[in-house]
Amino acid sequence: MSKKKASQATESNNFFNQHTGKWTTFPMSWLTSTDHKRIGLMYGYSMFFFFGLAALIGLIIKLQKMYPASSGWEIIPPSLYGSFFTLHGVIMIFLFILPGASAVLGNFLLPLQLGAKDVAFPRVNLLSFWLYLGGAILAVVGILLGAADTGWTFTPPYSVTTKTISIFGFSFDSVSWMLVAAFILGWGTILTGINFIVTIHRMRCKGMTLFRMPLFSWTLYATSWIQVLATPVVGITLLMLAIERVMPVGFFDPAKGGDPILYQHLFWIYSHPAVYIMILPTMGLVSEILPTYCQRPIFGYKSIALSSCALAIFGYFIWAHHMFTTGMSDFANAVFSLLTFLVAIPTAIKVFNWSATLYKASISFQPALLFAIAYVFNFMIGGLTGMFLGSLSTSIHLHDTEFIVAHFHYTMFGGAAFGLIAGTLHYFPKMFGRIYSKGSAYAAFVLMFVGFHATYVPMFIMGMNGLPRRYHTYPDIPLFSNMQFASTIGSWILVSGIMLLLFTLVRGILKGEVTTERNPWNSSTLEWQTATPPTLFNFEQDMEVTRDPYDYPAFRLEQKKSKAGGKK
């Protein structure tokens, strides 16, 4: 029955005008849709909104640092500085980059890449989105009303004792709100993870063996396992912290017998693997983008696929590298340091494979590819500076300085966010059936790339010279004031690049040139064989896969054959 329905579909029928439920009018037709493509897009709209919002908050934070406070410069009052970086961090991490590529592009692409009609549990998928939306609203309202200032890590005992200021006449425990919000968001991710694992195991089309899956699906697989196995631990830990704030028990408050270090262990057991939740799917996206614009098979397919799984596994055993200064035993420190160094291996395998794919290829420099190459470049700097932090002696010196902030932004912003942007630009025509303005995408890239390094390189230097993070000001000595000034100017370039990019995307969605071309970049993977934009059930007929995903020679033969067939 579904076959017949699908075969009648024409190019003008697509998931924008086909509905899954009885609701056919906007917004309910979207908010109640179980279609993985609509859910992916809804995640996308909300996440890029939060990205823009938190970027503007980051801009204000940088503006505060433009001149030292001793010169009379004050944008944010010192008492609110903590709330600003908390707002920036919580939105960027919990609402943008953590669900990130796996929620937006993962939802949109996973069934397309596997040749399936939808994910395994479409209704659960919709529930995940609702949990995300509910948690996001709770978190934003919570921080805005109560100005929580714990930072995104909620480290006790400060997070237990900090008072939240009252606004509109009533006191508001915004930290507890945020903790509960994080718990709800966590369940959204867990359910998405379960959904993806079952989809990958049960919904692959005929001929799609595990080692014929596109690499993005592989990284989603590794990501999903981390989501399922790590998120419950942090969820319950945050909930205990919330209970501790309202009731007289002290799970983590040393004044009541609790152990704050225990909290850090439980928090980082999740939050170190969580950085792989953020970065792994974007590694998959880059692995899709590079072979497409090079028109050649990716170098070392299996090693990329398996190194993703290795990262997911290793990621569990290195959490305590966040705690070298908490007074753990030297033996434990040494072990965790060693294991941290091991993680560099699977990462390096990927970087070598990507470089080898680019080597001597005839490259087409589309905007998506530029972002992907920038991703590799930024992520390498982020990864190598991570080694400074993973080795014990330098970690003591660099801990809690601006250096660590720069490192984190190089991996998560220059890495994960650049990768997500690259993927969005790459799949944009497939998602919307429209083409964005390439000129302004190039301009956005140049601004973002230049602005990014101008913002964060000075922070590396300041951190190495001992400037602590999370302070609203700094001593007025030439090194710091010059560097801060440069960094602030960099943030202006960076944020104007981000805004131009968001403008390009929105304009492309609303007014871009309409296209129905199925495979504009001439990519060999399965998702490009659907209509543009795809129809509700994705494929016109049941698909069968007969070759490897990046087998470009075979792909070119197929194209020749189908052209010859068309002429006859």
Next chain:
Amino acid sequence: MSSQTTSGAVTEHSEHYDEVGTRLGFWLFLFTELFLFGAFFIVYLVYRTTYLPDFQTASNQLSTVIGTTNTIILLFSSLTVVLAIHYMRKGIKKMALTFLSITILCGLAFLVIKSFEWGGKFDHNLFLQLRGNIEQGLGSPLLTPGSSEMLPMGQVLFFGLYFIMTGTHALHIIIGLIWMSVLWVWIYQGKLKTDRAGILENGGLYWHLVDLIWIYLFPLFYLIA
């Protein structure tokens, strides 16, 4: 069925039901539940090691009789849910409904007993007052910081863990009860046919998990003296 009109609604493609996939997804869900309680157990073990004498004293104040009764009730309900699934598979609807009812009743009995036990603890001001109230002098004298009668830290931690862990467990019982009541209605109305016993089986798996967690909670809180 026409899906071709541009505004036409297309019905969900739920034609195929993948029992293996559903079970796989469900097992994954059960694992996340285990990890969730796993975090509790880690915290419990750390503080038990630190404050062992306090934990033993506090544990003595819990009634072993009540705990044992509840354990037996839950174990028995696990048996009845298995029987319900067994008769569902065989296609004997009436017996399946009967055993499902017994399971639900056992769950309710567990909750009633639990609430009496909790109520006793509140009456003795052993826990669950809001911090704000205590700071204003409205709450428990036992837990007011600085009071001469304040409980030792270890005992406060014990009761804190006792309430949050058994509370989370009771929440799971409630979810399980709602779930099984819905299934009961579906079977009664004939919406859930005997060839889809897998759905009831997932409900049963969930109930076993709740049961299993209690098997660990019981000795940890009631029997450490």
